[in-house]
Amino acid sequence: MAAPFITSHMSSFAVNSFPRTNSMAMMGFLSYPLKTRTAPFSLWKLNRRGYSSSFLSLSVSRKQPRKSFQVRSVAVPAEATAGFDEMISGTQRKYYMLGGKGGVGKTSCAASLAVKFANNGHPTLVVSTDPAHSLSDSFAQDLTGGTLVPVEGLDSPLFALEINPEKAREEFRNVSKKNGGTGVKDFMDGMGLGMIVEQLGELKLGELLDTPPPGLDEAIAISKVIQFLESPEYNMFTRIVFDTAPTGHTLRLLSLPDFLDASIGKILKLKEKISSATSAIKSVFGQGENKPDSAEKLEKLRERMVKVRELFRDTDSTEFVIVTIPTVMAVSESSRLRASLEKERVPVKRLIVNQLLPPSTSDCKFCAMKRKDQMRALSMIESDPELSNLTLVQAPLVDVEIRGVPALQFLGDIVWK
Numbered sequence: 220m221a222a223p224f225i226t227s228h229m230s231s232f233a234v235n236s237f238p239r240t241n242s243m244a245m246m247g248f249l250s251y252p253l254k255t256r257t258a259p260f261s262l263w264k265l266n267r268r269g270y271s272s273s274f275l276s277l278s279v280s281r282k283q284p285r286k287s288f289q290v291r292s293v294a295v296p297a298e299a300t301a302g303f304d305e306m307i308s309g310t311q312r313k314y315y316m317l318g319g320k321g322g323v324g325k326t327s328c329a330a331s332l333a334v335k336f337a338n339n340g341h342p343t344l345v346v347s348t349d350p351a352h353s354l355s356d357s358f359a360q361d362l363t364g365g366t367l368v369p370v371e372g373l374d375s376p377l378f379a380l381e382i383n384p385e386k387a388r389e390e391f392r393n394v395s396k397k398n399g400g401t402g403v404k405d406f407m408d409g410m411g412l413g414m415i416v417e418q419l420g421e422l423k424l425g426e427l428l429d430t431p432p433p434g435l436d437e438a439i440a441i442s443k444v445i446q447f448l449e450s451p452e453y454n455m456f457t458r459i460v461f462d463t464a465p466t467g468h469t470l471r472l473l474s475l476p477d478f479l480d481a482s483i484g485k486i487l488k489l490k491e492k493i494s495s496a497t498s499a500i501k502s503v504f505g506q507g508e509n510k511p512d513s514a515e516k517l518e519k520l521r522e523r524m525v526k527v528r529e530l531f532r533d534t535d536s537t538e539f540v541i542v543t544i545p546t547v548m549a550v551s552e553s554s555r556l557r558a559s560l561e562k563e564r565v566p567v568k569r570l571i572v573n574q575l576l577p578p579s580t581s582d583c584k585f586c587a588m589k590r591k592d593q594m595r596a597l598s599m600i601e602s603d604p605e606l607s608n609l610t611l612v613q614a615p616l617v618d619v620e621i622r623g624v625p626a627l628q629f630l631g632d633i634v635w636k
C-alpha cells in the first residue's frame with residue numbers, strides 16, 4: 220500500500236506510490252537530463268514519533284517511467300531513540316557529561332535531560348563547568364554564585380550549580396590578601412586542594428592568580444567533582460548532569476587527573492630522593508629524626524585524583540554524550556572529540572544531532588539548500604569511523620526559544636525517549 224510521504228523539493232515532484240518503508244526520511248537527487256543538473260529533494264515520511272532517521276538516495280531519470288526509480292541505498296543512520304529507560308534505571312548515582320562544539324546546544328540538551336531525570340524521580344544536580352555559563356539563561360533563573368540553587372517550577376528535586384572560576388579566583392585573592400597568604404590554604408582545603416598550596420610553599424599565590432595558569436578553571440571544576448564524591452551535601456543526588464565547556468576546555472578537564480597524578484608521582488619520587496639524601500647528611504652530622512613530611516598528604520591527593528580519573532572512565536556510572544549539529548565543521552570536531560575521549564578512555568555511547576530541520580512540504584530555496592547540507596553531514600556521521608557506532612539521537616530545530624522549565628520539558632520529551 221502506498222505510504223503517505225511528505226515531499227519537499229525544488230520541483231513539484233510528487234511520489235505517491237513508493238513502497239512502505241519503516242519510519243524513514245529520504246533524500247534524493249533528481250537528475251534532469253535536459254539541464255544536466257542535480258536538484259535535491261527530500262522525502263520525509265512522518266511516523267508516530269514525528270519524523271525520521273534513515274534516508275535513501277534515489278536516482279531518477281526523466282526518460283524512465285515514474286514508477287521504475289532506481290533506489291540506491293546509501294548512508295542510513297540507524298534509527299534510534301536515546302534509550303532513556305536505560306538512563307533512568309537504577310538508583311546508584313550516574314554522571315552524564317554533555318559536550319561538543321560551542322553553540323551546538325549542549326546547555327539546552329543538558330538542562331532538558333536534568334529536568335527529565337528529576338521528573339522521573341531522580342534527585343538531580345545539573346552542573347556547568349563552562350566558564351561562559353548559560354545554565355541561568357536556559358532555566359531563566361539566576362543560578363550564579365557558585366552554590367547549589369534549587370530550580371524553580373518543578374515538583375521534583377532539581378538543583379543547579381554554575382561553577383564560577385572567576386568568583387573562586389576572586390575569593391582566593393581576597394583571602395590571600397587578608398591573611399597574608401595563610402588563609403589561602405583554608406580556601407584550597409575547602410576545595411580539597413589544600414595540598415597544592417602546601418606544595419607551592421612560599422610562592423605568592425595571590426600574584427599567581429592575577430595571571431592564572433592554564434588549567435586553573437579545570438582544577439576548580441575537578442575540586443567540585445571531588446566534593447560530589449566525598450561531601451555528604453551531595454549524597455542525595457542520583458543523577459549528576461554536567462554541561463561542559465566547548466571541546467578544548469573539556470578535554471583539558473578530563474585529562475587533568477592523569478596529569479596531576481603523574482606530576483604528584485614525580486614530586487613524590489623527588490621527595491623520596493631528597494629525604495634519603497638529607498637523612499644521609501643528617502646521620503653524618505648526627506642530627507635527629509626526620510620531620511614528618513607531607514608525602515602522606517600528597518599521596519592522599521594522588522588517590523583522590525585516581526578516584527576522579529576512575530570516575531571519568533567508569534562505564535557503569537559515567538557517560539559522555541556528544542552533542543553536535545548537522546554541519547561538516549561540527550561533525551568533524553565531534554569526530555576528533557570522540558577520538559580524544561577514546562584516548563582518555565571516557566565512555567561515549569550517544570551522539571545527539573541537534574537542530575535538524577523538521578519535515579516540511581514546501582521548502583523554500585534556502586531551506587532546501589540547508590536540508591541538503593544537513594543530509595550530507597548526516598551521511599558523514601554514518602561513514603565516520605569514530606561516530607558511526609554511536610547511538611544517533613536526532614533533535615529537531617524547534618521554533619520556540621528553549622528557555623525556562625516548560626520549554627526544557629518540551630525539548631526533553633522530544634530528545635530523551
Ligand SMILES: Nc1ncnc2c1ncn2[C@@H]1O[C@H](COP(=O)(O)OP(=O)(O)OP(=O)(O)O)[C@@H](O)[C@H]1O
Pocket residue numbers: 320321322323324325326327328349351353465573574575614615616617618619620621622
Ligand atoms: N533544537 C533546538 N531548536 C531551537 N533552538 C535551539 C535548539 N538547541 C539549541 N537551541 C538554541 O541555540 C542556542 C545555543 O544553545 P545552547 O546555549 O544550548 O548551546 P551551547 O552548546 O551550550 O552553547 P555554548 O557553547 O555557548 O555554551 C540557544 O539560543 C538555544 O535556545
